[in-house]
Amino acid sequence: MESLGYLLTGLGIALDPVNLLYCAVGVFLGTLVGVLPGVGPAGAIALLLPITFKVPAISTIIILCGIAYGAQYGGSTTSILVNVPGEPSTVMTCLDGYAMARKGRAGPALGIAAFASFIAGTGSLFGLIFVAPTLAEFSLRFGPPEYFALMAFGMTVLIYLARESMAKALMMGLLGIILASVGFDQLTGKLRFTYGLMALRDGLGLVQIVIGLYGVSEVLVTLEKGVKKTIVESEIKGLLPTLQDWKDSIFPITRGSILGFFMSIIPGCAVIIPTFISYTLEKKISKHPEKFGTGVIEGVAAPEAANNAGISGGLVPLLSLGIPTGPTPALLFAALMIHGVTPGPLFIKESPEIFWGLIGSMYIGNAMLLALNLPLIGIWVRILKIPYAILSALIILLCIIGSYSIDRSLTDIVIMIIFGVVGYLMKKFNYEAAPLVLGLVLGPMMENALLRSLIMSKGSYSIFFQRPISMVLMGMVLLMLISPFFTRKRLAEEIMEKSNDE
Amino acid sequence: MGVVNKDIFSKIFMMLFAIYISIESYRLGLGKWSMPGPGYFPFIAGVVLGTISLSLLVQTLLKASLKSLKLTEPTERLNWQNIILTLSGMLTYVFLINWVGFVLCTFLLMVFLIWAVGRRHWSIALIAAGSITLASYLLFEVLLDAQLPRGFLGF
Numbered sequence: 270m271e272s273l274g275y276l277l278t279g280l281g282i283a284l285d286p287v288n289l290l291y292c293a294v295g296v297f298l299g300t301l302v303g304v305l306p307g308v309g310p311a312g313a314i315a316l317l318l319p320i321t322f323k324v325p326a327i328s329t330i331i332i333l334c335g336i337a338y339g340a341q342y343g344g345s346t347t348s349i350l351v352n353v354p355g356e357p358s359t360v361m362t363c364l365d366g367y368a369m370a371r372k373g374r375a376g377p378a379l380g381i382a383a384f385a386s387f388i389a390g391t392g393s394l395f396g397l398i399f400v401a402p403t404l405a406e407f408s409l410r411f412g413p414p415e416y417f418a419l420m421a422f423g424m425t426v427l428i429y430l431a432r433e434s435m436a437k438a439l440m441m442g443l444l445g446i447i448l449a450s451v452g453f454d455q456l457t458g459k460l461r462f463t464y465g466l467m468a469l470r471d472g473l474g475l476v477q478i479v480i481g482l483y484g485v486s487e488v489l490v491t492l493e494k495g496v497k498k499t500i501v502e503s504e505i506k507g508l509l510p511t512l513q514d515w516k517d518s519i520f521p522i523t524r525g526s527i528l529g530f531f532m533s534i535i536p537g538c539a540v541i542i543p544t545f546i547s548y549t550l551e552k553k554i555s556k557h558p559e560k561f562g563t564g565v566i567e568g569v570a571a572p573e574a575a576n577n578a579g580i581s582g583g584l585v586p587l588l589s590l591g592i593p594t595g596p597t598p599a600l601l602f603a604a605l606m607i608h609g610v611t612p613g614p615l616f617i618k619e620s621p622e623i624f625w626g627l628i629g630s631m632y633i634g635n636a637m638l639l640a641l642n643l644p645l646i647g648i649w650v651r652i653l654k655i656p657y658a659i660l661s662a663l664i665i666l667l668c669i670i671g672s673y674s675i676d677r678s679l680t681d682i683v684i685m686i687i688f689g690v691v692g693y694l695m696k697k698f699n700y701e702a703a704p705l706v707l708g709l710v711l712g713p714m715m716e717n718a719l720l721r722s723l724i725m726s727k728g729s730y731s732i733f734f735q736r737p738i739s740m741v742l743m744g745m746v747l748l749m750l751i752s753p754f755f756t757r758k759r760l761a762e763e764i765m766e767k768s769n770d771e
Numbered sequence: 772m773g774v775v776n777k778d779i780f781s782k783i784f785m786m787l788f789a790i791y792i793s794i795e796s797y798r799l800g801l802g803k804w805s806m807p808g809p810g811y812f813p814f815i816a817g818v819v820l821g822t823i824s825l826s827l828l829v830q831t832l833l834k835a836s837l838k839s840l841k842l843t844e845p846t847e848r849l850n851w852q853n854i855i856l857t858l859s860g861m862l863t864y865v866f867l868i869n870w871v872g873f874v875l876c877t878f879l880l881m882v883f884l885i886w887a888v889g890r891r892h893w894s895i896a897l898i899a900a901g902s903i904t905l906a907s908y909l910l911f912e913v914l915l916d917a918q919l920p921r922g923f924l925g926f
Contacts, residue, residue: 320915436823440785443820447792447813454809461799461809462792485861492853492888658889659899662881665861666907674917682865686858693854698781716812728804 279625295332299339311596312483319674326608365568389526389574393581405589417718418739423536445708485689518570525574533582540579544572789821872922
């Protein structure tokens with residue numbers, strides 16, 4: 270009952286005209302970013318961070334979360350019409366979505382994607398409302414060993430689920446941790462790896478690195494390959510799914526939402542893996558599994574629900590434990606820190622207006638997206654037709670402004686360009702960026718927790734195995750890390766292969 | 772021995788980087804067991820990173836000598852000039868912006884990227900660059916007060 274009161278207050282905050290405007294700006298930009306393949310939500314949040322410097326913390330998180338879930342809506346449009354996933358989390362939507370579009374059913378595919386996203390997006394907020402405060406309460410009992418174990422667990426899950434090689438993902442995670450140690454050491458105040466450069470004293474900026482890794486490198490790769498797009502040219506009509514479409518997809522949407530939300534709470538799981546699993550699940554329990562991939566509506570509805578519910582799921586560990594679980598939550602974390610708000614176990618108690626205001630805005634934002642997506646589909650299609658030459662120039666400019674305006678420093682632009690090249694090389698050699706970004710954010714927190722645990726235990730690592738919660742988590746970390754020696758195939762590979770069977 | 776997998780270079784680089792970080796962290800001071808120093812955490816990360824890179828490197832070399840690995844990359848034509856042009860355009864921009872100012876510098880960079888890299892007609896490049904520059908100036912400078920560099924022209 271108490272929650273209901275808070276929720277009403279939150280809705281009130283979100284309905285404040287200024288916040289309403291920010292919410293609209295966020296979801297609009299998010300859809301735009303989602304429609305355009307490439308930059309992705311984490312990169313977009315980094316690029317657009319400067320527009321939030323002058324607004325209060327609550328409006329900042331409203332805009333940035335709007336970008337995150339708006340991108341999920343937009344990403345599906347590109348998947349369905351162009352067969353290029355706008356976001357990695359809409360890869361599965363391509364399979365049946367594009368097949369539906371080719372059969373002339375682009376309208377219902379887009380429609381059910383938007384409705385599934387809406388149902389999952391708003392439904393999963395109930396999960397967030399109940400799980401986050403409970404988890405925060407529970408985590409007050411956590412000491413440094415538990416925190417270290419939890420972060421190590423999150424990193425390891427992300428590495429374990431890596432698309433390419435687990436060893437390479439682990440390398441990137443470690444690289445992130447090393448890069449994070451540049452600058453002042455928090456415990457001793459000593460300078461590390463700065464080599465007399467003033468610009469490095471405060472450490473390498475997360476935002477510049479993310480812009481380089483996700484923005485510039487993406488442009489470089491695309492410019493090198495050249496772009497080929499084939500948009501389904503047929504007229505899009507009948508966006509509203511029929512009664513039969515609803516009958517076919519209502520249970521997949523429900524299952525996708527639940528799966529997406531709960532899986533995304535697990536640190537490291539992000540929003541991508543649940544979409545694969547929900548698609549595979551629907552195919553397994555379907556009466557006509559052979560039709561998957563030929564344009565069945567369940568194949569669009571389930572993963573679309575999963576990726577939107579995953580946004581709320583990912584917010585749970587961020588807002589209740591202060592631990593970001595992937596690149597997008599990592600940037601939300603950084604943005605809140607810029608405004609002097611630290612997400613953590615005390616966050617919901619200390620800043621209820623931000624927590625509940627955000628939830629209120631997510632209800633409204635999802636409704637806006639539903640209204641924005643369906644009638645405006647023509648505009649999104651036209652944006653897809655902008656020549657890449659112009660689009661890439663625009664992205665480069667946004668990268669420059671985004672990295673400059675954090676500290677008004679030209680050095681930051683150079684750092685961003687360097688990481689653009691690094692990101693390009695990483696793509697060439699199949700290294701993933703996500704573990705690097707997570708390592709960069711978690712690095713200082715992990716170091717702090719590790720050193721404090723070691724001081725508590727007078728230098729003995731056995732402290733992690735003497736306390737029940739950290740023992741379980743560390744046990745799972747070790748299990749995941751040694752698993753490649755025992756099984757030939759990893760879970761992620763199996764899922765990928767199964768989904769590529771078509 | 773056949774063509775060496777290009778991937779080897781990334782692993783060698785990561786290994787050398789890890790060795791360097793480990794040595795530097797050691798110099799920073801590892802501290803005592805009960806009171807770890809500033810180099811402790813990066814040292815661990817460096818050593819683990821080095822070990823993984825080394826094992827991957829050995830793995831690749833073993834495979835390469837067994838099967839005389841062929842270059843697996845498909846030989847599609849890549850426009851690497853685009854990358855050089857884009858990067859040098861960006862670096863020139865950083866170099867000139869404080870002197871030339873945001874508006875002119877941005878306009879020139881946009882024209883360059885659309886015309887030289889994107890190979891669009893110069894008229895399209897001029898119009899697109901003009902609109903992008905104007906829009907970004909209005910949004911970031913006028914509306915959001917980002918205090919972009921002004922240069923000798925004063926804008």
